[in-house]
Amino acid sequence: MKHPKNLDFxxxxxxxxxxxxxxxxxxxxxxxxxxxxxxxxKNQKDIFTVPPTFIFRLxxxxxxxxxxxxxxxxxxxxxxxxxxxxxxxxxxxxxxCAYALVSLRVRFASLIAQLFLLGKLVPAITMLLPxxxxxxxVGLLGTFVGPILAHTAINLPFVIWxxxxxxxxxxxxxxxxxxxxxxxxxxxxxKIVVPLVLPGLAASMILSAQFSWNELVFALQLTNxxxxxxxxxxSKFVGSISVDWGKSSAAATLTMVPxxxxxxxxxxxxxxxxxxxxxxx
Amino acid sequence: xxxxxxxxxxxxxxAVTVVIFAMLIPLGYGLVMSLFDYKIGSETSATFVFLKNYxxxxxxxxxxxxxxxxxxxxxxxxxxxxxxxxxxxxxxxxIPERWARILGAxxxxxxxxxxxxxxxxxxxxxDPTFGVVYYVLSWFGLDxxxxxxxxxxxxxxxxxxxxxxxxxxxxLIVASAGLANIPKELYEAARIDGAxxxxxxxxxxxxxxxxxxxxxxxIRGTDAFRVFDIIYALTGGGPxxxxxxxxxxxxxxxxxxxxxxxxxxxxxxxxxxxxxxxAPLMKKSYGRSL
Numbered sequence: 001m002k003h004p005k006n007l008d009f010x011x012x013x014x015x016x017x018x019x020x021x022x023x024x025x026x027x028x029x030x031x032x033x034x035x036x037x038x039x040x041x042k043n044q045k046d047i048f049t050v051p052p053t054f055i056f057r058l059x060x061x062x063x064x065x066x067x068x069x070x071x072x073x074x075x076x077x078x079x080x081x082x083x084x085x086x087x088x089x090x091x092x093x094x095x096x097c098a099y100a101l102v103s104l105r106v107r108f109a110s111l112i113a114q115l116f117l118l119g120k121l122v123p124a125i126t127m128l129l130p131x132x133x134x135x136x137x138v139g140l141l142g143t144f145v146g147p148i149l150a151h152t153a154i155n156l157p158f159v160i161w162x163x164x165x166x167x168x169x170x171x172x173x174x175x176x177x178x179x180x181x182x183x184x185x186x187x188x189x190x191k192i193v194v195p196l197v198l199p200g201l202a203a204s205m206i207l208s209a210q211f212s213w214n215e216l217v218f219a220l221q222l223t224n225x226x227x228x229x230x231x232x233x234x235s236k237f238v239g240s241i242s243v244d245w246g247k248s249s250a251a252a253t254l255t256m257v258p259x260x261x262x263x264x265x266x267x268x269x270x271x272x273x274x275x276x277x278x279x280x281x
Numbered sequence: 282x283x284x285x286x287x288x289x290x291x292x293x294x295x296a297v298t299v300v301i302f303a304m305l306i307p308l309g310y311g312l313v314m315s316l317f318d319y320k321i322g323s324e325t326s327a328t329f330v331f332l333k334n335y336x337x338x339x340x341x342x343x344x345x346x347x348x349x350x351x352x353x354x355x356x357x358x359x360x361x362x363x364x365x366x367x368x369x370x371x372x373x374x375x376i377p378e379r380w381a382r383i384l385g386a387x388x389x390x391x392x393x394x395x396x397x398x399x400x401x402x403x404x405x406x407x408d409p410t411f412g413v414v415y416y417v418l419s420w421f422g423l424d425x426x427x428x429x430x431x432x433x434x435x436x437x438x439x440x441x442x443x444x445x446x447x448x449x450x451x452x453l454i455v456a457s458a459g460l461a462n463i464p465k466e467l468y469e470a471a472r473i474d475g476a477x478x479x480x481x482x483x484x485x486x487x488x489x490x491x492x493x494x495x496x497x498x499x500i501r502g503t504d505a506f507r508v509f510d511i512i513y514a515l516t517g518g519g520p521x522x523x524x525x526x527x528x529x530x531x532x533x534x535x536x537x538x539x540x541x542x543x544x545x546x547x548x549x550x551x552x553x554x555x556x557x558x559x560a561p562l563m564k565k566s567y568g569r570s571l
Contacts, residue, residue, distance in 0.1 A: 018372060022384060025369055029388050032402045032446065035413065039405065048411045093296040100292035104285050112293065119304055120500075121555055121563070123507040125528040126548040127304060129535050130311035133321065153303030156296055185285050214395035216510045221536065231397040238401050238514050245405060252398040263393040264386055270454050 033256070040249035047245050062250035072251050075233040079213055079255075082144055082229055086151035087209035091201055093152075094159030099189050101160070102167045103175060113164065116157040124217045127153075132221050146222025147229065151215060155208035162207075166200035167193060203269035210259055230255045315545040321535070327542070334546035343522065344547060347530040348554065350437060354526060355505040358441045358448075362501060363494070365445065366452025371486060373453075374460045385457065392450040400514020403443040404430070407515075430516055433523035440515050440524050444505065452497050459493030460486070495566045503559050507551070527551040 038054070039047055040063070046056040066072045101109045131150060135141045170193065178188040194201070216231040223232060234255065237248040263270075315334055319327030338344045369388065373381045391399070406414045407429045418424040428435030463486065471481050487494075509528040512518060518525040518533065525533075527547060535544030 018376065021369075021372060022376070026384065026387055028446070029391055029450065032406060033390060033394065036398075036402050036405065050411045050413075051416050052413055089299070093299060096292040097296040100289040104289040104292070106286070106289045106293065112297075116296075116300065117563070119300060121503060121552065121559065122304060122308065123528055123548060123551050123555060124509060125507070125531045126311060126545075126552045127307050129531065129541065129545050129548055130307035130314065131303065132535075133314070133324070133541065134307060134310060136321070137324070149299070149303045153299050156300060160296065185288055210393065214397075216395070216397045216513070217532075231395050234395075234401060235397050235514065238397065238404065243401075243404070248401055249405075252401050256394045256398055259393045259395075260390055263389070267382075267386055267389065270389065270392070 033260075036249050037253050037257075039245060040253045042246065044246060062246040063254070066247045066250040066254070070233070070247060070251065071228075072230070072233060072254065075228050075230045076254065078144075078223075078227055079229040079231075082147050082151065082219070083209040083212040085144070086148045086155065086212045087205050089148070089152045090155035090159045090208045091205045094156050094204065095163050095194070095197075095201060097156075098160045098163035098167060099193060102164050103189075103193070104185065113160065116160055119153065119157045124154075128217055128221060131218075135222060141222065142224035142227060144223075144227055147212070147215070147219045147227075150218040150222065151208070151212040154215075155211055159204045159208060162204050163197060163200055166197040170196055199269075203266050206262055206266050207269070210262070213255075213259060311545045311549060314542060315549055317542045318540075319542050320539040321541050330542070334543050335550070337543065338546055338550055343525070344527075344530065344550075346522065347525045347527050350524065351506060351508070351526045351528075351551075351554075354437060354441055354444075354508060354524075355502060357438070358444045358505045358508075359498065359502055361441065361445045362449045362452045363497065366449045366497075367456045367490070367494070369449075369453050370456035370460055371482065373457060385454070389450040389454055391447045392454075394447065396447065396510035397514050399443055399447045400511050403439075403446070404515055407439060431520060433521045436516055436520060436524045440512055443515060444508070444511055447511070448501060448504070452501065455493060455497050456490065459490050463489045492566070495562060499559055499562050499566060502562075503555060506555050506558070527554070 035052060038052065041058050041060070042056050043059050043061065046053055100106055101113055106112070127150065131146065132141070135146050140146065174192055174196075175188050178192050179185070183191065213229075214231060215229075216235060219229040219232045220235060223229065228236075230251070234248060234251050237243060237251065314324075314327070316329060316331055317327040318330045318333070373385060373388075376384075394402075406412050409415060409429060409431060412429070414429065415424045415427065418427050428439075430436050430439050467485050467489075468481055471485060476484070507528055508526050509532065512524050512526055512529050513532075516524045518529045528551060531544045531547035531551065534540045534547060
């Protein structure tokens with residue numbers, strides 16, 4: 001090393017720039033989220049100050065208005081119901097399907113798996129318009145059937161691919177040994193495969209529930225006043241000419257905070273889950 | 282591996298049934314009804330017009346405009362997200378892992394927020410009178426230049442920025458997962474051979490990340506091409522149709538103007554465009570992974 005001092009300075013400068021970049025990106029990602037949470041705790045006057053104040057009188061008024069007068073408690077229950085049923089359906093049906101495709105030597109297994117993936121190419125609107133018309137014909141428009149069916153169908157491809165990946169990662173001898181010991185294929189599935197891919201099941205359950213919880217388009221058109229989910233309720237606020245920022249911020253906070261908390265637990269599965277197992281986390 | 286064809290069919294069938302009912306039957310129905318001219322609820326009085334709706338699509342200036350807007354939005358959002366996401370992933374890789382993990386958790390938060398809430402947040406921030414975006418821009422004297430969601434020339438850009446905020450974490454997470462699979466020894470070896478950081482980035486990181494980036498481009502690209510929620514929440518397609526994506530246009534035709542046949546035609550053309558652009562990429566990326 002000829003110029004240790006010079007090198008030290010360069011290293012210090014690079015580190016400083018790194019820290020600045022990382023800090024700016026942190027501000028950029030969580031700033032807007034914090035802003036909406038803060039706004040939900042402000043009274044009408046403090047919401048409109050420029051720049052946004054960080055010192056204000058805390059009030060829970062917006063929450064009581066959203067929950068009591070705004071029917072948000074009901075939307076909350078509706079959303080939870082739709083998310084729970086559709087994620088149970090997609091993980092349940094998806095796991096059976098994945099097991100059969102990986103372990104039971106199905107003819108055309110890879111073709112079937114790829115056909116499921118094609119579902120990812122269908123735009124929501126292309127599915128929504130005819131689904132709306134069809135549900136209208138059979139009188140199921142406005143019920144939970146529409147969003148549950150749509151969310152399950154959209155989640156199935158990625159659930160199947162994710163769980164196929166998990167099953168494929170299991171040591172093959174394990175299943176073979178179980179079968180030699182006289183287990184039937186279904187016993188091997190319940191006693192060996194399911195317990196071992198449990199983390200995968202949990203991750204896909206959370207990811208599909210999260211999709212359903214956040215999804216707007218299908219819920220917007222296929223539900224009615226009694227079956228609105230949270231995103232639909234919020235869209236009714238946003239759509240109006242003058243937005244009640246306090247109330248909608250409270251509703252937004254109630255909707256997003258549970259997902260952010262749950263999301264922290266599945267960090268390591270997000271990469272695998274969102275790419276259908278194409279990228280390992 | 283055992284052969285149990287009946288059991289296998291029994292296990293696969295339920296999932297296939299859901300996809301048939303929720304996707305294939307609606308798609309087939311949409312394809313057929315795109316050949317008709319009718320309004321919601323009056324299917325019986327639909328008149329068969331064969332390909333007239335498709336001819337209309339090709340001659341409809343607004344349809345062509347929305348196709349261009351959709352492509353522009355996809356290109357703009359995707360390139361910004363790739364640049365920012367991959368850049369931050371590389372940066373995170375270069376700091377101690379403990380810090381990278383904590384920061385990564387915070388960085389991924391926007392991904393967990395419902396798109397309609399992203400729209401709500403950004404509408405609050407883009408508000409011309411009390412929005413924080415204008416406030417920050419005023420430090421640099423740019424607040425009078427920036428048009429936000431109000432001016433046609435700026436609206437699409439502003440919507441794309443909100444989309445970048447929401448989905449860059451996805452690129453970041455997937456790129457980080459890809460980076461984690463590149464052995465650190467490669468960088469060591471390059472450094473010993475006297476390569477600088479830029480050389481390592483161009484010759485090691487990006488080439489080895491190619492497969493992962495392809496997956497990101499497919500997933501993010503198809504999502505951006507289908508964009509609906511965030512535009513619906515921020516501008517509804519305005520001002521002056523300057524943010525009218527294909528999905529928004531089809532939605533408006535169907536549910537606001539009740540022209541169901543034409544709306545289905547637009548939505549099917551959207552899917553066709555999507556398949557044309559992304560199916561070859563998909564085949565390349567997923568085709569061999571089984």
